[in-house]
Each structure stands twice: as structure tokens, then as C-alpha cells.
Amino acid sequence: MAIRNVTMIGEAVLRKKSKPVKDFDEDLWQLLDDMKETMYQNDGMGLAAPQVGVLRRAVVIDVNNAFIELINPVIIKTKGEDIEDEGCLSVGKFRGRVSRPMEVTVRAQDRYGFEFTLTGEKWLARCICHELDHLDGILFVDKSLDKDKYLKNGGRI
Numbered sequence: 001m002a003i004r005n006v007t008m009i010g011e012a013v014l015r016k017k018s019k020p021v022k023d024f025d026e027d028l029w030q031l032l033d034d035m036k037e038t039m040y041q042n043d044g045m046g047l048a049a050p051q052v053g054v055l056r057r058a059v060v061i062d063v064n065n066a067f068i069e070l071i072n073p074v075i076i077k078t079k080g081e082d083i084e085d086e087g088c089l090s091v092g093k094f095r096g097r098v099s100r101p102m103e104v105t106v107r108a109q110d111r112y113g114f115e116f117t118l119t120g121e122k123w124l125a126r127c128i129c130h131e132l133d134h135l136d137g138i139l140f141v142d143k144s145l146d147k148d149k150y151l152k153n154g155g156r157i
């Protein structure tokens with residue numbers, strides 16, 4: 001495993017749409033292992049492949065000490081609403097409120113290509129939404145209720 005550099009807001013790669021993972025091979029496993037190590041090194045709750053400069057639909061998440069890998073994830077159901085402060089390793093120290101579903105069901109593949117579904121509540125639901133947004137080039141500051149404050153303080157988009 002190796003720690004990779006985390007891409008920062010302003011870098012073009014964070015604004016691009018990631019491509020589906022097709023090969024469930026050693027390159028993918030290396031990427032996932034590196035993403036896991038990079039996330040823990042930076043005390044993150046989640047990390048998406050574009051944050052290490054790779055435009056593939058893969059994310060790692062650790063909420064409540066439960067490590068999860070989601071490959072080619074798709075949200076298939078949401079319920080309710082929850083507003084909390086959010087942050088992102090690619091944005092820096094700014095944290096701002098974002099409205100997310102209270103509950104999310106996601107369908108994804110594991111690192112071997114096997115499909116599964118997972119339902120998460122509250123912070124897990126939030127983290128799933130946040131990381132999946134990265135795969136479409138969306139950052140939490142785009143949808144933050146505190147976006148004006150962020151921009152006024154010189155935050156970049």
C-alpha cells in the first residue's frame with residue numbers, strides 16, 4: 001500500500017465525470033488499498049478515486065469503524081432529509097451545511113465484481129452521497145447552504 005497525494009479544489013480532475021470500473025483486477029485492488037491508506041492517513045471518512053487523480057467509479061468509506069468499498073455505485077432509494085456540517089479533504093478546512101437524505105440505499109460491486117446493496121442512515125448516508133458526488137465532479141461546496149459564506153471568504157469553486 002502507498003499513500004497517494006490528495007487532489008485539491010481547483011484541479012481539473014475533481015470536476016470530471018469518472019468512468020465505470022470494468023476490470024476487477026490487481027490494478028483496482030492496488031488503487032483501493034492506496035485509497036484506504038490515504039483516507040486513514042488524512043483522518044477522512046471517505047475518499048473517491050478522483051481525489052487521488054483517478055477517474056474511475058470507486059470509493060472507500062469508513063463511518064463508525066466499518067470499512068466499505070463501493071465500485072460503480074448507484075443510489076437506488078433515498079428517504080427523509082438531514083442537514084449537517086460537511087467537509088472534504090479536497091476542499092481544506094472549510095465546513096458547511098449540506099442537505100442530504102437521512103437514509104440511502106446504494107447498489108454497488110465489491111472489489112471482485114460481485115453486486116450488493118447497502119442501506120445507510122445519517123452519517124453513512126451522508127458520506128455515500130458525498131463520495132458519489134465526487135464521481136460526477138460535484139463537490140459539497142456546490143450544494144452547501146453556506147456557499148455564499150465560503151465564496152465571500154475567498155473559497156474557490
Ligand code: NI
Nearest residue numbers: 087088089090
Ligand atoms: Ni470529499
